[in-house]
Amino acid sequence: MTELTVFAAIYVLLALLCMIRVAKGPSVVDRAVAADSVDILTDVALVLFALESGRGIYLDIALVTAILGFMSMVCVARYLEGRL
Amino acid sequence: MILRYVSDAFVVIGIFFAFAGTVGLLRMPDAFCRMQSSTNISTLGLYGAVIGGLVKAISMIVEGYELGWTMLIKIALIGLFSILANPIGGHSIAKAAYKHGVRPEKEFVCDAYGEDEFDD
Amino acid sequence: MKKTSFGAWLATFVVCAAFWMLITLSLDPQMLIAGAAVSALVALFAGRFFIHESPFRLLNPKHLFALLGYVLVVFPIELLKANLDVAKRALNPALPINPGIVKVPSEMKSEYGQAMLANSITLTPGTITMDVAEDEQGKAWYYIHWIDVAEGTAEQQGDAIKGTLEKWVGRIFE
Numbered sequence: 001m002t003e004l005t006v007f008a009a010i011y012v013l014l015a016l017l018c019m020i021r022v023a024k025g026p027s028v029v030d031r032a033v034a035a036d037s038v039d040i041l042t043d044v045a046l047v048l049f050a051l052e053s054g055r056g057i058y059l060d061i062a063l064v065t066a067i068l069g070f071m072s073m074v075c076v077a078r079y080l081e082g083r084l
Numbered sequence: 085m086i087l088r089y090v091s092d093a094f095v096v097i098g099i100f101f102a103f104a105g106t107v108g109l110l111r112m113p114d115a116f117c118r119m120q121s122s123t124n125i126s127t128l129g130l131y132g133a134v135i136g137g138l139v140k141a142i143s144m145i146v147e148g149y150e151l152g153w154t155m156l157i158k159i160a161l162i163g164l165f166s167i168l169a170n171p172i173g174g175h176s177i178a179k180a181a182y183k184h185g186v187r188p189e190k191e192f193v194c195d196a197y198g199e200d201e202f203d204d
Numbered sequence: 205m206k207k208t209s210f211g212a213w214l215a216t217f218v219v220c221a222a223f224w225m226l227i228t229l230s231l232d233p234q235m236l237i238a239g240a241a242v243s244a245l246v247a248l249f250a251g252r253f254f255i256h257e258s259p260f261r262l263l264n265p266k267h268l269f270a271l272l273g274y275v276l277v278v279f280p281i282e283l284l285k286a287n288l289d290v291a292k293r294a295l296n297p298a299l300p301i302n303p304g305i306v307k308v309p310s311e312m313k314s315e316y317g318q319a320m321l322a323n324s325i326t327l328t329p330g331t332i333t334m335d336v337a338e339d340e341q342g343k344a345w346y347y348i349h350w351i352d353v354a355e356g357t358a359e360q361q362g363d364a365i366k367g368t369l370e371k372w373v374g375r376i377f378e
Binding site for chain 2: 223226227229283284287290291293294295299301302303304305306307322323324326327328329330331332333334335347349351353
């Protein structure tokens with residue numbers, strides 16, 4: 001256990017705080033933006049945890065999460081514009 | 085050893101900006117301003133940790149772990165992908181929000197987009 | 205629909221193959237052949253969406269060094285300044301914001317230049333580019349959501365938003 005575990009835990013806590021906005025947000029856009037923030041914060045936590053544990057596989061997962069988050073954000077935007 | 089403190093310093097900077105972005109996301113009054121705060125998370129909140137991770141991977145290479153190279157390349161790829169993809173997501177969601185009819189409770193100071201209304 | 209030119213195919217192929225090699229990190233011939241085959245197929249279908257104008261422009265050393273200077277020095281400084289500004293606004297108990305949508309002109313002529321400037325503006329916190337429109341003279345105008353609108357004409361607001369970014373993007377793509 002080093003300081004990187006603590007940093008990763010702080011990022012996960014911030015992601016949990018963002019979940020408040022996902023639950024509360026009055027419109028779809030608020031929820032989508034907050035969900036994207038949760039995605040990015042989880043990504044960072046995965047990167048830090050990979051460095052801490054010394055396993056490269058977590059970095060692959062982080063890359064895939066980043067790509068999926070971007071795709072879902074664009075899909076929500078296209079749907080709201082009515083062009084999907 | 086010094087590299088470890090440098091990497092920690094970058095990650096702490098990232099945590100500060102991620103915290104500011106989260107507070108902004110919870111406090112800002114309307115959807116567009118919340119987007120501005122979430123940009124705070126997706127730029128320096130992410131890059132602080134990514135640059136810190138790169139420095140940490142370099143320190144692993146210096147100490148002689150083979151794994152350091154894999155980590156270095158993959159973390160750099162994550163950073164590169166995010167810097168290319170995040171602005172596109174932000175731009176498309178902002179435009180979609182405006183066309184969907186999301187407006188702040190307090191009026192905009194000026195609204196040039198609504199004045200020249202056009203469809204494409 | 206536009207056909208895929210050979211230059212566009214080659215550029216997309218090189219990017220895809222490089223990405224494959226970085227992800228797999230092996231020089232095993234089987235892996236390389238599989239990656240090359242998939243990259244060739246992807247480039248055939250996606251090349252015309254990925255590359256619109258001159259594909260090998262950045263191989264010119266003048267443009268390449270301008271890009272490196274922009275990415276490594278100019279842009280991080282602007283990013284740090286804008287991040288500090290928005291973080292201060294979010295943490296301030298009084299929440300001093302003044303949001304609005306402004307319309308500012310852009311000097312960029314090429315598609316790449318316009319896209320890169322718009323993405324740079326979106327990436328700095330405090331400003332989000334919402335749309336790009338062209339007027340009758342072919343000049344591009346950006347619609348920008350700004351968290352703290354300053355008074356002034358469109359040109360003055362444009363200078364306040366774009367700062368030094370526009371000059372540097374112009375050096376790369378004009």
